Amino acid sequence: NIIKAEERHISWLLPLFEKHGVALPVDRGLELALVPETFSAALQAGVAAEIANIKMYERFLGRELPEDVRSVFEHLLAGSRNHLEAFQGGRGGQNK
Numbered sequence: 001n002i003i004k005a006e007e008r009h010i011s012w013l014l015p016l017f018e019k020h021g022v023a024l025p026v027d028r029g030l031e032l033a034l035v036p037e038t039f040s041a042a043l044q045a046g047v048a049a050e051i052a053n054i055k056m057y058e059r060f061l062g063r064e065l066p067e068d069v070r071s072v073f074e075h076l077l078a079g080s081r082n083h084l085e086a087f088q089g090g091r092g093g094q095n096k
Contacts, residue, residue: 002046002083009079012072020066046087053080 017024036042057077061070 002086005079005083009076012075016069016072020069043087043090047084050080050084050087054084 014024016022034045036045054077057073057080060073061077065073
């Protein structure tokens with residue numbers, strides 16, 4: 001579920017890059033990805049990543065932003081909070 005949500009999040013961001021004339025960053029995901037040894041380690045990595053995402057979106061939302069960008073960042077912040085809850089609950093994005 002989280003993978004599908006992340007794909008949706010990307011689909012929300014791509015039009016903003018184009019509309020606001022911002023070059024897409026190079027996708028280094030495969031280069032930087034680490035495969036955790038255990039499911040527990042994967043959940044811990046998910047928690048750490050979502051905490052970092054939440055802090056990032058909160059920083060962004062503290063700035064003056066175009067309304068379309070603000071709206072997407074607010075949705076992404078809410079998504080990261082939901083993902084954090086899923087990782088902390090050991091579900092990894094599975095439905096309750």
